[in-house]
Structures are given as C-alpha cells and as structure tokens.
Amino acid sequence: MIEVAGLRKTYGDFAAVVDSDFSVEEGEVFGIVGPNGAGKTTTLKVLAGLVDPTEGDVEVAGYPSDDPEMRRRLGFLPEESPLYEEMTPLSYLRFFADLYDVPRDVADERIAAALDRLELDHRERRLGDMSKGMKRKVAIARSLVNDPDVLVYDEPASGLDPVTTNSVLEFTRELRAAGKTVVFSAHNLYHVESVCDRVVVMNEGRIVARGSVDGIRERHGETTYHVFTDVAPAATDRLTAAVGDTDAATEEVGDRFRTAVPDMDGVEAVRAAAAEAGGEVVDIRTREPSLEDVFLDIVGRPMPGRYTGGGGAVADGNAGDGDEGGDGGEGDGGDANRPAEPREGVE
C-alpha cells in the first residue's frame, strides 16, 4: 500500500530524512519511532503529500505522493490539531467532506458514525469551546470523512488523558480490523508497541532498525532474569557480588530482595549466595525488554525529556509474549500514560 524508496529530504544544509526505505502492507499498522528530530514527522508529511521529497520515490495507494488523487485516498492527522474554532464539529467535518466531494448524506452518515464511535457529543458546540481531547476526536473524525484507504497519524494520542488515549489506541486497532492501513508515530513507545504490527526506528534522519516489535526486541534487546530471595538485609551485598556483574544490583521489593541477572548462570550464582546467607530463592521472573529499552540500545541515548525503563513498557502483557511474560512487567505497567520508574543513567 505504501512504498518508500531512497527517500531523502533536506532543508538547506540540514538533512531531515536520509536514504529511507520501507514499505507498508495493506491493513497493517506501521509505527515510526524515534527521538525528537529523528525525521518521523517529516517522513509522515512526505507520505501525506505535504512535503516534497528532495530525492527518492514515494508511492501511496498506487499514486505518487504529489498526486491529488492520492490525497483522496489518504487521511492525515497532524501532531497538532488546531481547528477553525468558530465552527462546530458538524459544520467543520461537513466542510472537509465537501472538499473531498463526498455527498452530503454520505458525509453525514460517516460523520455521525465516527463521532458516535469516538463518543463525542456536543456536535453543535463551537470548537473553540471544546477540550483538547474533544478537538482531537474531531480531528480524527476529519481524517475519516473521505473514507480513506491509508491513514497517516502523527502522535495521535499526544497530550491526551489516559482514558482518551486508550480510546484513541483502541480506535486505531479497529481501523486495522476494518482493513485500513495506518502509519503511526508516537513519542510514547508503549502506544507503538500496543498497536503496531511493524515498526521502524529512526535516529537523526536514518532508519536504524526495522521489523516486528518482537523481532526488533529479539535482535536488540536482552532478556533479564529477576531473582527474588528472602535473605537478611545484611546479606544483599553478597548476592550482588555473587553475580559478578557490575550492572547487577539487589533491590528491596516488599519483604523480598530482587537481583537482576542476564542469564541462567547468574541465577545459579544468586541461588548459591542466598543459600550461603541462610536464605533461598523464592521466585524467578523473566523480563522481556520493552521497545524503549531496545530504543536505548539502538540509539544509544534516552528519549529526550521522558522517563524510560522500569516495567511500564509491557503493561497488560500485550506486547510481551515471551516465554515467561504476561505478568505485566511486575504489574506496574497498566496505565498507558503513566511514566515508568526512573532508572539509572536516564534523564
């Protein structure tokens, strides 16, 4: 449905996107991940025909990105959604439907369906009087008035409250189920993990990793074993020393101590050390790397201005189908917007 080959976009001397190649299959939700300035938004704007590529070929739904016919088959949701505030949702959406030559009765049907699904009432209220979440829903509805085959969403849940965020993410999954192709970028990597079939990771204008979320995790992430012991507090140093890894540390979690080790040898070493200290291993859990962990591994730096790490990345176990996953990353990742625990070395 989307083919991008040799895409390059420069602004003067600044290269926003460099040698980008990827393709998106029909009915797929495709994620683009990266820090600020990585080239995500520029890539999406090229796909939407908003920005002309400096070099390379971009084809969407069988049309070049600068073909007006392509735009008829595309719905675009920019990162910001300032609307014409003096209009009402209904008049605003009808206006855009008009621009796509959608007959009024069909338009009204689509608008009503979209607003119903997005649970937006107050359809005659001025947009200027609406909350950010409501406006975002109107903007999403706008992207659907022409019943597009391809949807390009730039940070669709940015700045929304958790309830609205979940609603938007769920809606995106429904679009996939309805056969739409969705290209999706997000700052919050959990959003990407939770809805995307495949992702590309961009950094400084280049694609630095690509594939399914699990595939990328496998290639770039490392499984960690969390060994829980009931040793006396004074013996925790012995546990850490037993692992022999400078990165390992023993932390108190409730009435137990958790030691993270990279492999089964480490598990055995902790078990032995615990026995020497008069305790024992009471639990062992496997922690799959989140996309943020992978991102850090690939990009070599954290997401600017955000907390990373912790177990927040695998909430509900949706993205973690590892052999021992499914417990929600130690149970603290249920909230889509909740920042994960601070972690050493992270801003």
Added chain:
Amino acid sequence: MIDRLGRVLRVARWEVARAGGGVDRRTLLAALALLLVAGAVLGGGLAVGAVGLDVDRDVYRVAVDGDSPYADAVDEAPALTPVPVGSATLGETADLVVLDVGRGESGAVETVAVRASDTRKGEAAAAEFREAVEAHNERLMADEENATAAFPVAVTLRYVGRTSALDDGSTLGEASDGSGGDDGSDGDDGSGGDDGSDGRGGSGDGSGSDGTDGDDDAGGGTGDAALDGGASGDGSGSDGTDGDDDAGGGTGDAALDGGASGDGFAVPSVGGGTFGADTAGSPGSISPPFPFVSLLLAFVFLVPMNFLIQAYGSSVLDERTNRRGEPLLVTPLSPVDIVAGKTLPYVAAALLVTTVIAVAVGGGALSVIAVLPVALTFLAATFVGAMFARSFKELTFVTVGVSVLLTTYAFVPAVFTNVTPVALVSPLTLVVFDLQGEAVSVGEALFSTGPMALGAALLFGLGLGVYREEDMFTQKPVTRKLLDALAVRLSAVDDAGLADLADRRRLRALGSVAFLTACAIPFVFVVELLAVATLFALPVTVSVPVLLVTIAFVEEVAKSVGLYAGFERGVFARTDRVAVAVGLASAVGFFLAEKATAVVQAVGLTELYVGRAAFGSVAGVDGLSPVAAAALLFAPLLLHGFATTVAAVGASRDRTAYALTLALATLLHAAYNFGVVSVHG
C-alpha cells in the same frame, strides 16, 4: 474544471461563513456604527468641498445695487451680506461699497467703483469681495458648454537652452515652458500708486493671464479701485477681445480690466490667484478646472479597501497560526484553489462596494473597471504580507503599509488629472475622468490599470510560492520569507555541465531565472512611475539625478535579488561560472520584459522631460541613424548583462559582497542613465 471551480466556490462559501462566524454581533454593530460615522464625516467633507465652509457667514456688509453685475457675486458669497447702496454709510453700515459709475447706451452698468472702509476689516472685505467675484466667474465659466472657450490657454513660447532650464528651476513637467516665465511680471506697473494693480488682458482674454502680480492690494484702503466691467454684457465674443490695459492712470484708483468674455466680468487683481497659471504641467497650473469633488469622490473608492484588507489579512494569517490550515493542504485542493477560494469573497465584496459607490457618485463601468485592479493589488499585497508576517502585530504593519503605499500611488497622481499624462499612472485618474464625463482611450485605460493588474497577479504568484507546508508555518523574518518565495520559483543550476547550454534542463533552469526577473518588471515599472509622479514637480536639477539613481537601484535590485535568493537557498551553485550564467540570464529576461514598457508611448508620458529620463530607452529612436538606433536598442542589454553579472558574483559570495556589488552595479547603471539622458533625452 467544473469540479475544481465547485471546490473553489466551496472554499469561498466557507470563508464567508468563517468570516461571519468570527465576528460577534456587538463587533459587527460597532463596525457598522464606525462606517456610518466615517460616511457622515466623508459626506460632510464632500459637502464642504462642494459648497465651502460657512463658518464665516455674513461677516462683511457690502453695499451693492440689485442691478449691479456684482450683486450676484455678493449674494452667492456666504461671508458677504448685501445691503442697499442708498442707505449704506461706509465704515458704519457697510464695509465696502460698489458704486455704478458708468452705464452704456443700453443702460447696463459698464464701470463700477469699489470703495472700502479704511480699516483692516475694510481690507479684508475687499479681499473677500475679490474672491467672491473670482468664484462667481469660475462658476460661470464652469457652466459654459464650450470648455475651450471658457478656459482658453495662453501660451507664450520662450525657447531656452537645457542648462538654463535646469538653472531657472522650471519643473520637469514643463513641456514648452508655458507662459509663466514672464507672465504677470508687469504687475508692478505702479501707475496706480500704492495700490495700483494691473489686470492686463494678456493675449486678449482676461482670464488667461491676469492678476499675476503679487504686490497689489487693489483698493487697499487709500483709494478706489475702479473696475472695468469689461465685457459688455454677454456679447463680447468668445475670447474677450477687450483686453485693453486701462491702467487707471495714477489717480490713486486702480483701474482693473477684467477683459472677461461672455457673462464674465472683471476680477479685481488680488495677486496670484488660482488662474494665475505660471507654468504648464506643474501643480501651479492644475486649475482650471481642478477636479476637487471628483477626486474626493474617487478617494471614496479606496476607503472600503482598508476594511477589506484587514479582514482578508487576518483570515490568511489565521490559516498559518498554529498550523490551522495544514489539513486543507492534505485535501485534493491545490494551493491555488485554496487561495482563490479564500480570496474570492473579498474580491466580490470589493466589486460590490465599488459598484455601489460608482452608482452613488455617478460613475459608470469605467470607474468599476479602474478600481478593480486597485482592489486586487490591495488584496494581493496583503496576501503576500500575511504570508510573510510572523504575527498579527507584523500583519498590522503590513496592512498599514499596504494601505498607505497604495493609497498614495492611486491618489497622488490622480491629483494631476487634466494636467499631465503622469496622472494616468493611477487607475483613480480614470475614475476622475469617468466622473467628469470624459472619454478615455483603450490605451490609456490599459496603461492605467495594466501595471496594477499585472502586479496583483504576480504578488499572488509570489505568495502562492510559499503557500505550502514547508514555508507556511515557519517563523522567519520577512526578508527570508521573500527569499524563499523567490527561490521556490527557480530551478537548480550547478556548475557541472554548465558549458553544455544546449542541455534542456540547463536551459529550463536559466529560463526560470530570466522569467523570474521578467516578472519583476511590473513592480519596477510601478516604482518608476511613482518616482516620476513624485518628482516631476521638482526642479530638474534635483529630480533628474535622484530619479536616475533611483531607477538604477530599483532595476539592479529587481535583476539580482532573485539571484541572491537562489544562491542563499542553495538553488544555485556558488561558483563564478554559475554567477555569470544566471546573471546574464537575468539580464536577458529583464531586457526583453523592459521592452514591453513601450506602452508608455501610447499615453504620451515620454513627452515629459522626466518621462524621457525614466523611460528613455523605449521612447523611440526617431531621427537616429540605423546603426545608432540599433546601438541604442541593444546598449541596455550590454549594460544589464554587465551590471547584473557584477551583482550576481557578489550574490554568490555572501550578503556583504552582494551589497557592495549591488552598489557598484547601481553606480554603473546610473552613469549609463546619465549618458543616455544627455545624448537622447
């Protein structure tokens, strides 16, 4: 095409709805009230202009008989109150007495004596009386069907060398030196004593050259001014041949000869009156008849533009604020469709208001046709400004600037309607002609409206260049936006393979350079016309040098600013070879487009000295040998090629180098202009 038009109309309809929705009822009422107040003020102004202020009504009492030829003049003057001569006592019940001192065989009054009280009020009454008589005469003349007879032009030819023309401070508009040089110089005839004045008949008609002496104070207290009623009633022929100077003889009474024709009668000489034309084609000769009311009415056409551009500019900038207009760019509409749709309601409003005003003030289709390009230019300039402005604060400066500049451009030249072809620079002159019921040729109409219409189209094109995501939502200084808008119209030129000029891509790229420069011609033309209109009234010693340097600078900027944009935005490779190539391409584009300005000949602008200075290269080559004519024809190409290349090389370096080379190119160009004017002008 129909679908596209339909979408444009949808945008237009939406723009109307938005514009309406964005203004609450209270604001609308306030705006309406403001409009009414403005209309009332303007109407009052018009009324004042038409009938004169009456704040000094009935100030002076003038004793005059009912059958005196001056009775009507006194009656019509608000400041004068007629009182019967029989019961009047000078200095007590009358400030001025008009006595019949001689009657003809028919019994009609032929000679009168005017006596004023020996007080300051008496002097003022005399002055007011003279003005009243002048005004009365003007009205009579204005009512004449034969304007040529009513306002004959007396021309005294005096041939002088060019240098003397420079020295004596004559104006650039002076085609034949007029008759002003020595006119009225005999005003100091002194034969009448201290108050003597000479109302000499000049070349036979009293209205042409009388009363130019500034030193008289006819009837200034000490004596009587005897006024020769001149024309014997109304049958003295068409030109008042009784221009005899009966200078009154030094009796202390100044005999004033009106020499008026037809119904007119003598006007006391009051020193440099309105009719004291001193030169032809200068502000001093704008009367008769100064189209005051027509001008005011023409100005009314400009007033609504200021409201329109405020609303339009806000609407365009609103699209750019917070990326509000981004979703529109993703629709199947092209930027042209969007801008056309957004602009259409404002054009329609301008058309509607113009038509209403035209009907209200007695104008016709010509007025509407003339004002439409002005309205389009107002909107186009505002559009570009709104596309470049970073905030509503900047937009305010833009709209005020647009308003002032375009109003000046439209209004000032129109002041010289009926006086000089310079007036045709402004479409508003056509409106004045229309209101006066005068015919306008197609050539004149095109000359007046063409530059503005073309300029409006190009301004819209310039703004459309940045009506795209990459430029619309960025916050850059206006100058950088301008460079972006210019650069977007250029195709890349690199050094590799530049020698292969047959290469189509290369030719297309250089063609884009030539085309961009050619598009600057209407603006250059407009600026040069404005310069002519501004400077033509000044002595040539001042205006010609200023004009020639100004023109050189404007043209060099027009040729090179696009090149600078190309280098700055990386469209052109920064090498000397590329600089030379694009410099020459720009020069060719300018040269070819410049030839199109030959239209100035159609309206006789080159008959003016300053017109020849500004447009000398297209002013014809009559009388020159073929070789000289060819040299003159192609010399500008050489000049443009050389000067533009110099500036292009600087532009390829950096801003400082560009500024320096632009100055150098301007000097070269100005020197060339001086040479051409010396040889050809």
